[in-house]
Amino acid sequence: MVFWRKGVADGANSSALLCDPGARPYATFEEVGMTIGGHQILDNISLSLEEHRIGVIGLNGSGKSSFVRLLNGLRSPSRGTLKLFGQIASDVLKELPRHVGFVFQNPDHQAIFPTVEEEIAFGLTQLGADKRESRDQARRFLDTHGCLHLAGKPIAELSEGQKQLVCILAVLVMKPSLLVLDEPLTSLDALASRRIRHMLLSLPQKIVMVSHHLDHLESFDRILWLEDGTLRMDGTPSQVLPAYQADIDRKFEAVQEAEAF
Numbered sequence: 001m002v003f004w005r006k007g008v009a010d011g012a013n014s015s016a017l018l019c020d021p022g023a024r025p026y027a028t029f030e031e032v033g034m035t036i037g038g039h040q041i042l043d044n045i046s047l048s049l050e051e052h053r054i055g056v057i058g059l060n061g062s063g064k065s066s067f068v069r070l071l072n073g074l075r076s077p078s079r080g081t082l083k084l085f086g087q088i089a090s091d092v093l094k095e096l097p098r099h100v101g102f103v104f105q106n107p108d109h110q111a112i113f114p115t116v117e118e119e120i121a122f123g124l125t126q127l128g129a130d131k132r133e134s135r136d137q138a139r140r141f142l143d144t145h146g147c148l149h150l151a152g153k154p155i156a157e158l159s160e161g162q163k164q165l166v167c168i169l170a171v172l173v174m175k176p177s178l179l180v181l182d183e184p185l186t187s188l189d190a191l192a193s194r195r196i197r198h199m200l201l202s203l204p205q206k207i208v209m210v211s212h213h214l215d216h217l218e219s220f221d222r223i224l225w226l227e228d229g230t231l232r233m234d235g236t237p238s239q240v241l242p243a244y245q246a247d248i249d250r251k252f253e254a255v256q257e258a259e260a261f
């Protein structure tokens with residue numbers, strides 16, 4: 001499923017679209033913070049995003065999912081200024097789903113239609129295609145990606161890897177300029193993970209991907225390391241990944257030492 005807010009801009013009124021999908025940077029955070037229920041989740045994030053491949057890392061609860069949810073309007077800042085595709089994010093919430101495809105860790109949180117074809121077709125109807133046209137387009141799209149054999153299959157009967165692939169295709173069919181992936185490969189076996197990663201890296205779309213697998217991010221252009229809701233480090237994989245790994249090693253040793261006493 002693709003997340004649409006009620007009244008999303010459709011094909012008929014596309015002249016009213018405000019976002020520039022080619023904007024560089026496509027996202028600008030100025031002292032952005034987020035508080036939910038009195039709990040500070042993100043604080044004082046200032047950065048611009050324009051690289052083709054950006055990885056987001058950090059320990060559990062560091063704010064990665066909250067951060068990437070800001071990019072498609074699933075979450076909103078409580079403080080600071082967030083601009084997406086050249087516009088203040090809160091001014092373009094309805095338009096964001098056409099530019100930002102969001103893939104969740106668990107396909108069961110995303111797929112809502114009974115069959116693969118319906119899941120893929122839904123996004124096309126949201127873009128203005130009629131039902132029949134969207135079904136035809138969905139089948140052609142599945143064919144292009146070597147998945148036509150899955151078209152009529154119930155999503156519930158697919159393997160985890162097939163489900164995740166369908167979720168990614170359901171987002172891609174709408175040709176977003178940015179793909180945001182929140183740990184999309186976690187439940188996949190090594191082969192399925194590698195195949196989907198290979199497919200993702202061959203896409204023309206810009207990608208922001210959360211991952212706990214540091215080796216999956218080695219070829220990326222930029223890594224953001226979040227810690228306790230703040231940006232701890234921002235740089236190339238060769239700068240950030242070893243520093244993050246060393247920090248984990250230090251924390252592990254500290255816990256071991258504390259437990260020894």
Ligand SMILES: Nc1ncnc2c1ncn2[C@@H]1O[C@H](COP(=O)(O)OP(=O)(O)OP(=O)(O)O)[C@@H](O)[C@H]1O
Nearest residue numbers: 036037039041058059060061062063064065066067
């Ligand atoms: N709706 C919410 N209400 C209250 N607290 C929340 C909410 N969503 C997230 N949090 C808290 O915000 C913090 C960051 O959560 P988030 O899911 O962004 O972290 P994460 O880095 O993605 O974690 P993980 O690696 O475990 O997925 C956590 O302490 C979490 O409990």
